[in-house]
Structure formats: structure tokens, C-alpha cells
Amino acid sequence: MSTPNPAIESAPATGRWERFRDSYLLYSFKRDLVAQASLLIFVVLVAAAVLAPWLAPMNPYDLAQIDILASELPPFWIDGSESAYPMGTDAQGRDLLSTILYGARVSLIIGFGAVALQATLGVVCGLLAGYLGGRIDAFLMRLADIQLSFSTLMVAIVVGALVKAIFGGATFSTYAVPLLVLIIGLAEWPQYARTVRASVLAEKSKEYVDAARTMGLSSRRIMFRHILPNTLSPIFVISTVQVANAIISEAALSFLGLGMPETHPSLGSLIKSGFDYLQSGSWWITLIPGAVLVLLVLVINLLGDWLRDVLNPRLYKG
Amino acid sequence: MTATATAPARKTPAADAGRPLLEIRSLEKRFSLCGDFLEQLKFKGGRLVREQEYVHAINGVDLDIRRGEALCVVGESGCGKSTVARTVMGLLHPSGGEIRYDGTRIDDLSTKALMPYRRRMQMIFQNPYASLNPRMTIQQTLEEPIRLHHPDWSRQQVCDKVAEVMHAVGIAPDWGKRYGHEFSGGQRQRIAIARALAVDPEFIVADEPISALDVSIQAQVLNLLMDAQRERHLTYLFITHDLAVVEHFGTRVAVMYLGRVCEVAPTATLFATPRHPYTRALLSAIPRLEDDRPQHIRLKGEVPTPVNLPSGCVFHARCPHANARCREEVPALIATDGGARVACHAIEEGRLD
Numbered sequence: 001m002s003t004p005n006p007a008i009e010s011a012p013a014t015g016r017w018e019r020f021r022d023s024y025l026l027y028s029f030k031r032d033l034v035a036q037a038s039l040l041i042f043v044v045l046v047a048a049a050v051l052a053p054w055l056a057p058m059n060p061y062d063l064a065q066i067d068i069l070a071s072e073l074p075p076f077w078i079d080g081s082e083s084a085y086p087m088g089t090d091a092q093g094r095d096l097l098s099t100i101l102y103g104a105r106v107s108l109i110i111g112f113g114a115v116a117l118q119a120t121l122g123v124v125c126g127l128l129a130g131y132l133g134g135r136i137d138a139f140l141m142r143l144a145d146i147q148l149s150f151s152t153l154m155v156a157i158v159v160g161a162l163v164k165a166i167f168g169g170a171t172f173s174t175y176a177v178p179l180l181v182l183i184i185g186l187a188e189w190p191q192y193a194r195t196v197r198a199s200v201l202a203e204k205s206k207e208y209v210d211a212a213r214t215m216g217l218s219s220r221r222i223m224f225r226h227i228l229p230n231t232l233s234p235i236f237v238i239s240t241v242q243v244a245n246a247i248i249s250e251a252a253l254s255f256l257g258l259g260m261p262e263t264h265p266s267l268g269s270l271i272k273s274g275f276d277y278l279q280s281g282s283w284w285i286t287l288i289p290g291a292v293l294v295l296l297v298l299v300i301n302l303l304g305d306w307l308r309d310v311l312n313p314r315l316y317k318g
Numbered sequence: 319m320t321a322t323a324t325a326p327a328r329k330t331p332a333a334d335a336g337r338p339l340l341e342i343r344s345l346e347k348r349f350s351l352c353g354d355f356l357e358q359l360k361f362k363g364g365r366l367v368r369e370q371e372y373v374h375a376i377n378g379v380d381l382d383i384r385r386g387e388a389l390c391v392v393g394e395s396g397c398g399k400s401t402v403a404r405t406v407m408g409l410l411h412p413s414g415g416e417i418r419y420d421g422t423r424i425d426d427l428s429t430k431a432l433m434p435y436r437r438r439m440q441m442i443f444q445n446p447y448a449s450l451n452p453r454m455t456i457q458q459t460l461e462e463p464i465r466l467h468h469p470d471w472s473r474q475q476v477c478d479k480v481a482e483v484m485h486a487v488g489i490a491p492d493w494g495k496r497y498g499h500e501f502s503g504g505q506r507q508r509i510a511i512a513r514a515l516a517v518d519p520e521f522i523v524a525d526e527p528i529s530a531l532d533v534s535i536q537a538q539v540l541n542l543l544m545d546a547q548r549e550r551h552l553t554y555l556f557i558t559h560d561l562a563v564v565e566h567f568g569t570r571v572a573v574m575y576l577g578r579v580c581e582v583a584p585t586a587t588l589f590a591t592p593r594h595p596y597t598r599a600l601l602s603a604i605p606r607l608e609d610d611r612p613q614h615i616r617l618k619g620e621v622p623t624p625v626n627l628p629s630g631c632v633f634h635a636r637c638p639h640a641n642a643r644c645r646e647e648v649p650a651l652i653a654t655d656g657g658a659r660v661a662c663h664a665i666e667e668g669r670l671d
Contacts (some may be wrong), residue, residue: 020352207449211513214407215463216429229453 028310034042035198035306036300045296049104056098057084061264068093072282088268090285091277092262099270100289104296106266110180111247115239118246122192123235127223129193130200141197144190151224152187152249157181160258173261184246195238199231229239233311244297267293319529338382339420339521339553340406345379346414347401348372351625359491363567365416374624377416377577377632379406380651384520388547388554390568390585392600396621398577400444400558406555407441408432408479408526418523437467441516444526446506456509457494460484461514467517479634483512483647486549487542504535515546523555528563540567565589576632581650583658593660595670631663639664 029035042204048055058065074088087096092216129140147155160183164172172179203209204227212222251268255275260266262273263276274285350382351356351371360369366417383389391399393473406408406417406484407426417425424435450459460480464471471479481491487508500504507527514522524543528536540563540608546552560563564571568585573594592598601614617636622628631649634640643663652666 207443208451210404210409211443211449211510212451212462213409214436214439214441215466215517216433217462217466218429226451226454230451285381293341 003005012097020215021199022109023177025310028306032306034302038302038306041295042299044288045104045292045299048101049108051057051104052098052101052105055087056062056075056095060094060099060102063172070200072277072285074282075288087288088282090274091282094108096285096288099265100267100292103222103265103267104292106177106264107247107250107293107296110177110184110250110266111175111243113181114184114188114246114250116243118188118242119192120237121189121234123186123196123228125189126193127200128198130197130202131219131223131227140193142195144236147187147190150187152245153264155187156183156249156253157178157256160253164258165317173263176260176264180250180253183253184249187249191238191242192235196231196236199234200227201232203227208300230286237304237308239312240300241309244300244304247300248295267296289297324458331587335377336660337421339379339385340383340555342379342381342383342402342406342415342580343418344415345376345405345412345417345437347376347405347410348374355670365554371625374577374627376405377627378648379574379577379579381572381582382577383553383555385553386547386551388556388568389555389572390558390560390564390571391572392446392564393574394559394621396624397574399559399574400626401577402574403441403523403555403557407523408436409437422479434468437517439518439523440517442507442510442514442522442524442527443529446503447530449510450506452498455495455497456489459498459509460494463513480517483515485545486515487512497542502535504539506644507531507535507539511539511542511546515550518550520551521553521555522558526559529558529560536563543567547593549554554625557599561601568633573600576621580633580663581642581658581660581662582651583656583660587656587658590643591656591658593658593665593670594617594633594652594662595639595664596633631661637664639670643667 023293029039029171043204050311053059060066070082070089071091073085073089074081075088075096076083078088081088085095085097090096090099125140125144129137154221160172160179163179200223209222209226212226217226247267250259251271254266260269262269264271268277269291271286271293274282274287274289277283278286349372351373352369354576358368358370359366361367362369377397379402381389381391383400383513385388390559391402393399393630401410405412405425412425415425416423419435419439422435424432429434435505452457453548454462457480460483461476464476465478468476480494484491484494488503489508489512493501493509498509507530511527528539531539543554544567546609547554554568556564565585570582570584570590572579573581573588575596576591581588581592584595588597589601592601596617599617602615619636622632622635628635630646631640631644634644637644641663649661649663649666651661653659654665662670
């Protein structure tokens with residue numbers, strides 16, 4: 001019996017597992033029109049934001065390029081527009097298209113940065129709480145409960161206001177991006193921690209974890225090498241939702257005046273700066289960035305929904 | 319081979335031969351049924367009392383496993399046989415008693431001090447569908463224990479070892495690139511056996527390794543385990559509820575009931591002359607073709623709950639030979655003829671032959 005059995009020799013003919021998963025992803029992607037459209041719009045928006053310095057007609061951060069006389073010009077389809085400013089200009093005479101591109105860049109950087117921070121914190125806390133259990137679990141999860149009982153915006157407003165009060169508005173403006181990443185990142189880590197903890201609890205009771213323990217592997221290696229890769233799909237799914245949330249949070253903070261300064265506007269602060277002119281007829285300064293923000297968040301959420309369905313372990317793990 | 323010889327020289331195999339490889343002494347494991355402190359507080363008779371309930375999974379198990387033998391542990395579901403296996407492997411901490419491996423107490427060792435023993439003892443699990451990490455290739459799965467226990471080995475040495483164990487369990491070397499889910503249950507169990515053999519253990523705990531497999535595959539995997547035992551001089555602690563497997567595989571058999579060992583005997587002795595009333599009932603339940611066997615012994619009632627253990631002998635409520643002493647006094651394992659040990663007052667008193 002120690003010789004290989006010919007019946008067992010004929011192994012299943014499937015290829016690599018990743019290829020299988022990719023092909024299933026691709027298969028369902030090809031059949032889902034919403035997902036295709038969402039991905040297309042998302043890629044276009046991200047590409048436009050990333051390539052803003054080369055795509056944008058002007059640099060809105062460069063005061064020398066701004067012409068105050070050209071302020072509040074309407075977009076191209078309304079009388080009185082100028083061809084140099086296809087989307088019109090804002091109250092300071094900045095080209096709205098360029099400002100939106102640069103603003104989307106800031107929003108995306110903050111969104112992804114905050115999610116990276118959330119995910120790192122949340123995954124580490126969730127793994128520790130789920131795998132080690134006991135007092136560590138109780139402590140971390142009560143911490144998460146406390147964090148969850150404050151709304152993200154409230155934490156952000158308090159921290160933002162404190163920083164502004166202590167270090168002054170100028171310092172806040174200089175470090176606005178890392179500060180916003182930090183604030184939004186710290187406020188939302190429990191989302192990840194709870195999801196990861198739940199997955200870890202499910203994985204921990206499986207025998208491959210026991211096998212790793214009887215081998216003598218360290219807890220750290222079991223957590224990060226064995227359990228974490230098996231909890232990735234829920235992490236992946238909530239990440240897409242969280243990116244959209246973080247962008248919204250940043251926009252809300254900016255709208256409240258605690259986010260990006262008007263000299264380096266994000267989509268949120270752009271909406272806010274245009275809000276004052278909404279009543280005076282210059283609606284485009286608020287509505288066009290607003291539409292871009294809605295579109296960006298919507299396509300990310302739609303992609304997240306689609307991913308959640310596709311990565312549902314009941315459907316693809318078999 | 320008797321367990322009485324205490325050889326001071328540990329290293330020579332000849333001197334070691336007398337001592338059991340693994341000694342389990344009055345091992346106990348209970349699991350708390352209540353949650354944290356607040357959930358344990360209860361009102362009783364107008365007073366606040368702290369109440370703790372436990373499931374008594376194993377209650378004073380004594381077992382010796384001798385070098386080179388396959389000790390089968392049998393018993394029905396919930397009798398604590400898997401808990402014994404998991405406690406021996408250090409996956410659970412015993413609530414009482416001790417476990418000695420090769421003369422050294424291992425149940426209270428730190429994770430670091432346990433490492434040399436981790437290499438010498440390995441475990442094979444029941445469910446081959448859950449015991450392989452779905453995100454690791456077979457090569458990675460097999461390399462991991464080797465790299466852990468032989469950090470000084472070169473890449474080539476590790477690969478050679480993986481190829482050797484893959485050959486030993488009859489799986490093709492080119493399977494290494496694949497993932498666990500691409501294989502059938504029998505193939506996966508071969509991989510799990512290869513992983514256990516990869517670090518050249520001397521003692522393997524197998525927790526129902528074939529009960530999740532297709533019947534046509536069970537014999538193959540069982541033969542593989544027996545070949546490995548012969549070629550690598552392995553000692554097995556084999557947990558099963560399949561008595562046919564025990565007859566085929568086991569050197570000795572331990573019968574467990576409600577967390578206690580009621581009979582330990584060499585396989586042939588046990589099957590020829592079962593002594594304990596529970597063992598008799600268990601063996602009479604094996605379906606046989608021939609018609610001249612004594613009638614199937616029907617036990618009355620159910621297995622009592624392990625939360626509130628019966629007093630005295632755990633089997634007394636269902637035993638046709640129980641008397642007042644059985645209800646009060648816990649029977650100890652006593653040696654009988656044929657190398658068997660039985661925990662039964664009726665046999666000790668000669669009421670039962």
C-alpha cells in the first residue's frame with residue numbers, strides 16, 4: 001500500500017486555485033452590467049484624480065494662475081461661460097474642473113489612507129481578541145464598544161477642534177491630510193475589529209488551527225499566517241464600503257469647516273465653499289463637486305456590494 | 319513488556335523499552351458551562367450565590383501507552399475519548415492529573431519547553447476537509463513543520479524531506495503546487511498523515527482518522543497507518559468508535575464510558591473474553607453473520623449527563639449487576655487474567671466472571 005495508488009494518482013484537473021477564483025470573479029463580472037459600469041466610472045475617476053497635475057487645465061494651488069476677475073463663471077452650457085473654464089469657476093476664480101480633479105485626489109488619498117489605518121488597527125485588534133480570547137478579548141471589545149458609541153463625526157469634530165485650538169489653524173491646514181486620515185482612521189477601527197474577530201472565532205475552531213498548534217507554531221504565526229488569509233474576503237468587502245464612508249466623513253468634516261482648508265480643497269470643502277453662493281445663483285460651485293462626490297461614493301458602494309456577493313464563501317468555496 | 323521496570327539510563331532504547339512511552343495518571347478535564355463571573359451569580363432561596371456548572375469530560379483516566387503499540391480508545395460519542403487525545407497533545411490543559419512522556423511530565427510545560435516534544439508527538443485529525451489550511455499549497459503545508467523544527471536545514475534538505483514523506487504516503491510529488499480543496503477526502507487525509515510524518519515523530523495521536531472517510535478509502539488509509547507504524551516504529555494512540563478497526567489495528571484496547579476507562583486489555587483478550595458489563599454490551603452490539611452468538615445485550619436507559627455525574631461507578635444505573643457498593647464506591651482498575659485491567663466491583667468480588 002505504500003506505492004502510489006493509480007486510482008488516487010489521477011488528481012482533479014482544476015488549475016491553480018487563484019486562477020479558479022479569478023475566473024469566477026471574471027465570470028460574474030462579465031455578467032453584471034452594474035459592476036462593469038461601476039468599475040469603469042471608478043477607474044476613470046481615480047485615473048483622472050491621480051493624473052490631475054497633467055490633465056487639469058490649471059493648478060488651483062498656484063495663486064499666480066488664478067484670475068479673480070474670472071470668478072463665478074458658469075459652466076459651458078450656460079450663457080456667459082468662457083471656453084477656458086468648461087465647468088465654470090468658483091468664487092476665487094479657480095477653474096472648477098481643475099479644482100474638482102485636485103479635490104478628488106485629496107478625497108481619495110484621505111479615503112484610502114484612513115481605511116488603511118482602520119484596517120491595520122482593526123485587523124490586529126480583531127485577531128488578538130478572537131484568537132487569544134479571555135481578558136484581552138473582553139478589553140479590546142469593550143474598547144470597541146466605547147468607540148462605537150461615539151459617532152465618527154463627533155469624535156472627528158472634537159479631535160479636529162482640539163487640534164485647531166491647541167496648534168492653531170495654520171498648523172492644522174499644513175497637516176490637514178494626515179490629521180484627517182488619523183481622525184477618521186481611529187474613529188472607525190471597531191468595524192474591522194468586530195468583523196475580523198467574528199471570522200477568527202469561526203476559523204479558530206477548525207482543525208487546521210489545531211494542527212498548527214500541535215506542530216508548535218507560535219501564536220503570532222498562527223494568527224497571521226494561518227487565520228488571517230482565511231478571513232480576507234470579509235475584510236476586502238468592508239474595505240470598499242469603508243473607503244466610501246471615509247470619503248463621506250471627510251466631506252462632512254470639510255463641509256463643517258474642520259476638514260481640508262479652502263486653499264487645498266477636497267470635494268467636501270469645495271462643496272462648502274460653494275454653499276455660500278448657492279443662493280446668489282452660482283449653484284455649480286456646489287452642485288458639480290457634489291455630483292462627483294455622489295458618483296464616486298456610489299460606484300464604490302456598488303462595487304462593494306457586488307464583491308460581497310461574489311466573495312460569499314458559500315458561493316465560491318464550494 | 320511490563321510497566322514496572324524503572325530504568326535510570328534514559329537514552330538507550332533497550333533501557334527505555336520497559337517504561338511506557340506515555341503515562342496518563344488520574345487525568346481530569348472539565349469544561350465550565352457558565353460564562354463569566356456575573357453569569358454565575360444566581361438567586362437561590364433569597365440569597366445571592368455563585369453557582370458553577372461543569373461538564374466532566376474526563377474523570378480520572380489512567381492509561382499507559384507502550385513503545386511500538388497501537389492503543390485504541392473506544393467508546394460512544396461524548397465519552398471523552400477525543401478529549402483525552404486533545405489533552406495529551408496539549409491542545410487542552412488538564413484540570414487535574416498528569417501526563418508523562420518518556421518519563422517527563424509534559425502537561426505543565428511552557429510552550430517553549432514543549433517544543434522538543436511537539437516534534438516527537440504529532441496528531442492526525444478526524445476531518446480531512448478542515449485540517450488543511452485552504453489558503454496554503456500542499457508543499458507549503460508540508461514544509462511548515464519541517465522548517466519550524468529544523469531551522470538549520472537548507473532548502474534542498476527541506477524539499478527532499480517533503481518528497482520523501484509524500485512518497486511514503488503515496489501522493490505524487492507534483493501535487494505540491496495544488497491546494498487542499500482540490501483533493502478528495504482520502505487524498506487529503508494522506509496529506510495530513512504526511513504532515514504528521516514530516517518531522518519524524520515517534521508517537522502519533524490519531525483522533526478518528528478514518529471515520530470521516532468513504533468506506534472504500536478507510537482500509538487504504540488504515541493500511542497506510544499500519545505501514546508507517548512498521549517502517550517508522552511508531553506508537554499510536556488511536557481514537558475510534560469502529561470496533562472492526564480496533565480488531566484489525568489495535569495492540570491493546572481501552573474502553574471508555576462517561577469519562578472513565580472501564581477496561582484495558584490486549585485486543586485478542588478483549589474480543590475473546592470481555593469482562594466489564596459495558597464492554598460486553600458494546601461487543602454484543604457488533605453485527606455478526608453467524609447466529610450462534612449470545613444474544614445482544616440491551617442496556618436500559620441513556621448515558622447519564624456528564625454535568626451531574628452519578629455517584630460510585632459511572633455505569634451503575636445501566637448495569638444489570640449493580641449493587642449498593644457500585645452506587646457508592648468508584649471502582650479502580652484491577653488486573654485480571656490475560657493482561658487485562660477492569661474497573662468493576664462485580665468482577666473484583668467474583669459476582670461476575
